[in-house]
Amino acid sequence: MTFVRRTLTLVVSAALSLSLAGPATASLARNGLPAWACSPEEIAAAAAGLGAEARGGSARGAAVDSHGRVREKDTGQIVRDLPQSAKGRAPSDFSVTVPVYWHVMTDGAAGALTDADIRKQIRVMNNAFAGGAGGATAGFAFSLVAITRTDDPIWYRLQSAGAEHEMKRALKQGDDGTLNVYSGAAGGYLGYAYLPEITDTAQAYLDGIVIDWETLPGVSDTYGGGYANEGDTMVHETGHWLNLEHTFFGQCNKHGDFVDDTPPQKWASSGCPEGNDTCPAPGLDPIHNYMDYSDDSCITEFTPGQVQRMRDAWLFWRAT
Numbered sequence: 001m002t003f004v005r006r007t008l009t010l011v012v013s014a015a016l017s018l019s020l021a022g023p024a025t026a027s028l029a030r031n032g033l034p035a036w037a038c039s040p041e042e043i044a045a046a047a048a049g050l051g052a053e054a055r056g057g058s059a060r061g062a063a064v065d066s067h068g069r070v071r072e073k074d075t076g077q078i079v080r081d082l083p084q085s086a087k088g089r090a091p092s093d094f095s096v097t098v099p100v101y102w103h104v105m106t107d108g109a110a111g112a113l114t115d116a117d118i119r120k121q122i123r124v125m126n127n128a129f130a131g132g133a134g135g136a137t138a139g140f141a142f143s144l145v146a147i148t149r150t151d152d153p154i155w156y157r158l159q160s161a162g163a164e165h166e167m168k169r170a171l172k173q174g175d176d177g178t179l180n181v182y183s184g185a186a187g188g189y190l191g192y193a194y195l196p197e198i199t200d201t202a203q204a205y206l207d208g209i210v211i212d213w214e215t216l217p218g219v220s221d222t223y224g225g226g227y228a229n230e231g232d233t234m235v236h237e238t239g240h241w242l243n244l245e246h247t248f249f250g251q252c253n254k255h256g257d258f259v260d261d262t263p264p265q266k267w268a269s270s271g272c273p274e275g276n277d278t279c280p281a282p283g284l285d286p287i288h289n290y291m292d293y294s295d296d297s298c299i300t301e302f303t304p305g306q307v308q309r310m311r312d313a314w315l316f317w318r319a320t
Contacts, residue, residue, distance in 0.1 A: 034312035072237075072292060073192040073210075079245055080197075081258045082312055090311030094139040095244075101173040104149045104213075105184030107156040108201075111213045113183060121216045124231035125238060128290065135288075135301025138310060140242070142179065156184040158210065162202060168205050177318045179241065180208035181234075183216075190215055191233050193240040196317035211238045226297030235290050243313030244306055246293075247286045261305035264288050272298035 003181060034150060069123040098120065106112050117245045122144050131137035164187075172180050186192070191211040198207050207279050214220035217231035248265040250256035264284025269292045276285040287294045288301055302310075 003188045006040060019247075026029045038277050040199045047279075056075045064278070070136050070188075071190045073187060073189050075192060075194055077195050077198070079249065079258075081255070082243075082316060086278075086312050086316040087316055088312065089251050089306065090308060096139065096177075096314060097140075097143050097178065099145045099174060100179045100181060101145055101184045102147045103155040103167075103180065104147060105158070105167070105182060106149065106151045107153040108151070111156050112186045113185070113213055113216065113231075115147060115218065117216055117219050119144060121231050121234055122216065124217055125235055128232070128235040129238075131301075134201040136304045136307045138302055140308045140314075142238075146173070155300055158182075158184060158187040164206070164210070168208065172208065173207050175320050176204070176207070177314075177320050179238070181202055182210045182234075183213040184210075186210045186212040190228055191237045193237040195240060196243050207241075208271070209234070209241055211237060212214070229295055230296035232290065232296040239291050239306070241312070242310040243317070244291050244302075244310060247289050247291045248293075252281065257291070259305040259309055260305065261303045262289060265292070269295035271295055 014202060052270075063176040088183060099261070102118050104111065104113050104118075114260075122142055125142050127133060129140045129142070130149070135154070151173070152167075153164050154203045158164055166184065168180070174180070176196070187210070189210070189212065191209060193209040194207050196207075198204060200317040211234055214222045215228050215231070215233040217229065222228060223229040244259075245266065247257055247262045248268050249289070250258075251266045252263070252264045258264065263286055265280035265285045266278035269285060269287045272294055273287055276287060277283075277287055288299055288305075290299050290302055
């Protein structure tokens with residue numbers, strides 16, 4: 001069956017400031033919650049809601065983890081469910097090998113990943129998407145095709161939209177089914193990825209994943225204690241690249257993350273809070289899911305529903 005893809009307009013917004021004191025506090029105040037009385041999770045939810053509030057839709061927004069860091073950039077994309085005609089189309093024996101081009105950005109010695117570092121990260125990804133740590137087998141494998149290296153302090157820091165556009169125009173390889181990864185300081189984020197609908201816009205060159213090089217397994221102790229240095233940030237961002245949203249994206253509303261078998265979750269998790277239950281609907285918070293913000297040592301799985309959504313989205317957006 002041939003799918004007709006709609007061309008969507010992407011509005012790329014400026015990244016949210018790392019300081020959330022102003023808008024997030026205002027958002028909390030409108031809901032009767034003084035910032036000083038709120039948990040990190042409540043502040044995170046306020047931040048995540050800012051984009052939707054401004055654009056009147058289901059905007060991705062940005063969310064703060066328990067370490068006070070805006071973990072991912074607000075790309076300005078609006079999250080939509082797949083068309084009904086695209087759902088359930090991927091077969092049970094679905095299998096795809098995704099070619100990966102890895103672009104290493106450095107500022108002198110900073111960011112200087114080795115080939116072995118990158119291959120170790122690819123192994124973590126393949127294990128996760130094969131269900132090796134638990135959960136469903138996704139049917140996606142990742143094959144490293146090439147590594148490029150660029151010593152450029154501006155592209156390494158990536159602190160402006162202009163730098164990102166320039167870098168990706170110069171370096172992006174392959175088609176819609178090719179994963180381009182750009183490692184460096186990542187603009188001060190742990191990482192971020194564009195949802196696949198960007199492939200049908202004039203800014204398709206932005207498609208790919210930007211990742212903080214220090215989140216790769218074993219390269220740094222910056223994120224010690226299992227928080228974000230076992231390679232699962234890259235797994236999380238690849239989930240976005242394949243059209244998954246955060247398990248806490250819809251908070252407690254009926255649509256949630258558009259996946260039926262991920263229980264509703266009001267706040268992003270931190271650490272590994274066994275037994276958390278932040279929404280009245282059945283089911284504990286899915287703290288072990290790759291699309292939550294739990295520590296790397298805690299997240300181990302995708303659900304069958306998430307797997308079906310990724311597969312269907314691949315056929316709808318990325319298959320060539």
